[in-house]
Amino acid sequence: MKQLKKPVNSPKIAPGIKKCKNCRIIRTFLLAVLFVVLLGLIKSDQLHYLKIITPTNAAIFIIGLGCILFIFKIIKHLLEKK
Secondary structure (H helix, E strand, O other): OOOOOOOOOOOOOOOOOOOOHHHHHHHHHHHHHHHHHHHHHHOHHHHHHHHHOOHHHHHHHHHHHHHHHHHHHHHHHHHHHO
16 A cells, blocks of 8 residues: 655644744735724724825835835944944
């Protein structure tokens, strides 16, 4: 009789393996979107506070945060180089 081999692409994760960073980021984003949708359904009359969140403001925030992180990484690299 032949022995059956376990499938190579098993969905089970070994207990010591950490989940990847991209998966964590995607899950956090999806939870944030779900939270905003639920907030919109529950508190639709009080959402005038979210008028400040526009695509332009979001883009400015993302670009600004990226520039700040870039500057910190350059400084860190220069300090480690010395």
